[in-house]
Amino acid sequence: MKFAKRVAGTQNAGLNDLYTAPDPQQISFAGGYPDPAMFPQKALQVAMGEAMTNRAAFQYADSWGFRPLRDQLAAMMAADGIKTSGEHLIITQGAQQGIDLTARLMLNPGDGLVVEAPTYLGALAAFNQYEPTYYEAPMQADGMDLVALKKILMTHQVKMIYTVPDFQNPTGAVMSLEKRRALVRLANQFDVLILEDGPYRFLRYEGTTLPPVKVFDTEGRVVFLGSMSKILSPSLRLGWLIADPEIMAGIEALKGAADVESSALIQRAVSQYLSRVDFPAHLAQLRKTYRQKRDVMLDALHCHLPADFTITDPQGGFFLWLQGPKGLDMTALQREVLLPAHVSVVAGRNLSPAHSMVSGARLTFAAPAIGDIEPGVQRLAAALSQGARQVQAR
Ligand SMILES: Cc1ncc(COP(=O)(O)O)c(C=O)c1O
Incomplete structure (x- = not known):
């Protein structure tokens, strides 16, 4: 079969390396x-049972997601610094779908994409499908090397920067406060979208929490991704994406085209779970x-x-x-x-x-x-x- 070119890029991404032979x-x-x-198996079981008592949990709903859950997650993110509401938050199948949809929204073949080096393997697998021209900004102890980033932005056309500012996968590094501000300034100056991937934000073991990069967004060019995978369960496939209206309109259309919607049953169960337990x-x-x-x-x-x-x-x-x-x-x-x-x-x-x-x-x-x-x-x-x-x- 003559598969599309995008398949090879994704097959060669090395995702299988994560799952070594059973030994x-x-x-x-x-x-x-x-x-x-x-x-929290028991609490999730109770929440799932409760969600199942409502027939709507078995029906199609809409690609934005279950509104009460969107409001709960927006409140969680507002407490974390991102002043948002359920209106500006869409439910995704994990952060992975947020990466995929944002790349799909932004990247034509050949478009410039900056990633941290090293970066999250699954993001590269998603990006490869859109055949970008990659530029690497080396990771430093305090996050992405912004001097290298500026050089790239001054010499190449870049549409998007992908970053994991908190406990980066794979280095564990945290981007400093000053770099968070400077990153947004650079994105404004060079008209670039920042994709901020934050699945580890709530897992800080010491030191002071820094605000998400999205907090410094003055022009609606930062997309924030959250996920329940690392803090509740990855099999729920429950993530969220926060963006300003222009970006969100495109994301919502692409989400509908990709998978119609995330599971109403799972969303209602997670919403139940969050309202029943002491999540903090x-x-x-x-x-x-x-x-x-x-x-x-x-x-x-x-x-x-x-x-x-x-x-x-x-x-x-x-x-x-x-x-x-x-x-x-x-x-x-x-x-x-x-x-x-x-x-x-x-x-x-x-x-x-x-x-x-x-x-x-x-x-x-x-x-x-x-x-x-x-x-x-x-x-x-x-x-x-x-x-x-x-x-x-x-
Ligand atoms: C940085 C990063 N982004 C996204 C993901 C994917 O997470 P999810 O299960 O929410 O799709 C992972 C999972 O390892 C990750 O480390």
Whole structure:
């Protein structure tokens, strides 16, 4: 069959790397899964049962989403700094659909798109379908390198910038307050849309929460994406997109064309859930659990990691970045050494469009059982030492 060109770009994005072959002995630091012990199964079961008592839950509704839920999420975001209302918020199938719809709205083949390097693999998989011209802005400890970004904007036509300002996937970095303001100023100056992806915003384990980039939006050019995946359950496929009216009109039309609407049943269940439980207390519990896991992982890495590897120090989210010595091919190392040692990471190769991050890797501390983290890190560290020796010997 002669498939459309967009398929190849998406097939080659490397999403499958996240799901390594089943190995019962493996300790995986790869997939960005929430800790399954943290799903509020009982409360969701009750909420689902309650939603099912209403016949409307089984019917078509509309592509905007269930209005009471939109209002609840808008209130949550207003408390987080984004002054919005349910009117300016649309329900999506996870943040992933928000990425896809925004890219579909903005990008013709060849259009300029800036991404952080490294960035979220799933976003690249979505963007590849629209065949953009990519530009990479390197990640720094305080977020995207804005000097590099400005250079790109001055020398190329760019339509959109994709950023994960809070506990970035995959580095765990947080964009500084000053950079948030400056990013919007640059977007205004060069007439660019900012796609702000914020699924980890509510998972801060220490330090002060910074306002979303959307808060500094003066010209209606920032699209904010939220998600229940990391803070409630990814199988709900429930996310939201906040944008100003002009953008929203396009997004709403594209959402209808893509999948008509998100499940009315799930939306009503989540709405029920939010009105029945103390959601801030649930979030506090998540933070406590993930903070402990992060601490165990950081302690173990500081203790065992070979000297020529460095790690980031995330204040929240699910991930940290492991940087190996120059010349190391983390993909090969994973295949030849890590997987046989029953430990896995996400190698950096596919985490930037130009494959510029080959000697690094993403590690998650969220999904593994807390008791597996230290032994997993020991395996990882031993395998990395062995691998680095092999690389030097070549
Ligand atoms: C930065 C980022 N954006 C979006 C997603 C997709 O999330 P969702 O399940 O809400 O579609 C993820 C999931 O890993 C992510 O890390």
